[in-house]
Amino acid sequence: MSGPVAGVGRVSFTLIDTIRLGYGYIKRRMDRASINMASIALGISFLSTLLLTDAFYRAHAMVGGARLSVETYQYWLVFVALAVSVVGITNAMLIAVYERYREIGTMKCLGAMDRHILMLFLIESFIQGVVGGVAGYAVGLVAALLSTGFTTGFDIVLKVPAVELLGLFAGSALLSMTLSVAATLYPAYRAAKLNPVEALSYEL
């Protein structure tokens, strides 16, 4: 293609704009967003329950308690749970793209480019990943305490080094964001590549 043509400029859609719009869309489509967030939160809570339980057992052994451990097969179950979350999110996001066909077509008429639509969907999923990850960790912490507290004592949470708890928190959040964004890559690509003419004439 040729270089810039006289009198023709370029559109802009900054990261701030994308985040603001994406956040607004999530807030007002809470039903679908909460399904996604619950899905990722479930997987993450399962994972953090096991990791925290393990941390509690190790702390318990350190202070002279019996050495208990989490069974390896349980980690395989976590893997399955997370895979199910990812597939669930991909499915929900694909439906969201179909629901928003016209909206995407309209946005393209108003000046949005493919990459802007892509970014918008990825940002929405990133935000959902953050919320799902934090919620999942919180649920995991409670679940781990409930499952170990009666044998180790509920004050076990204070005996685990804070760095370890924070590290697990950061890891869960990071994993949650990554999985949520990865699950949305294909739906977001589909949305971005939509032909505006087809999108505008689409009847749901």
Next chain:
Amino acid sequence: MSFDTIIELEDLARYYEMGGVTIQALDGVDLQIGRGEYLSIVGPSGSGKTTLFNMVGGLDRPSRGKVYIDGVDISKLDAYELAWLRCRKIGYIFQTFNLIQVLTAVENVALPTIFAGVPRDEGLERAEKLLTSVGLGERLHHRPSELSAGQQQRVAIARAMANDPDIILADEPTGNLDLNTGMEIIDILHGLNKTRGMTLIAATHDLKMIKASDRIVWLRDGKIERIERG
């Protein structure tokens, strides 16, 4: 008065392949549209009106021929520039309004200003003024579902105006409205054309819209059948 061309179509054609059959949606259209002109495009459904709109609006690429806007061959534009054209030069109005359901009236109108790089406060302020000018100053924070059809179309007109475009493309803007509401929309569009010198191109079946226009282009089977003065 001299004729200052804003849009020029040169042997414009668009063919679609559908189940092994080639459909000639547009089949060699030559047309010059003047700056500030109010042009109605009339024809039976399937005559190529919407295809013509999509070409002029840079939403679809021609199979043959050229579209020039302000002397620029739009097939030479890259993706950024084409998006800019849609954003700044052209305002779209649809039969089905196509407002974004989760955004309020003022947010819908401000949306195109985001892509134009206008600061947020300024965009919202501009949107408020535009909505007030189409008589919706009291409905700024309503969602489309809380507005009547006529009000929704007025929001859509305000949105089309948000970046002060040179051209308004209106595809059956009164098609989903009752008679009186349709008249109000026609008055608003006609007013914009006359007071702001905006080039207005409308595909329509509505006799009242046709009567108000400067020129009427009759399309049939993807070709211009005749052009009348309004």
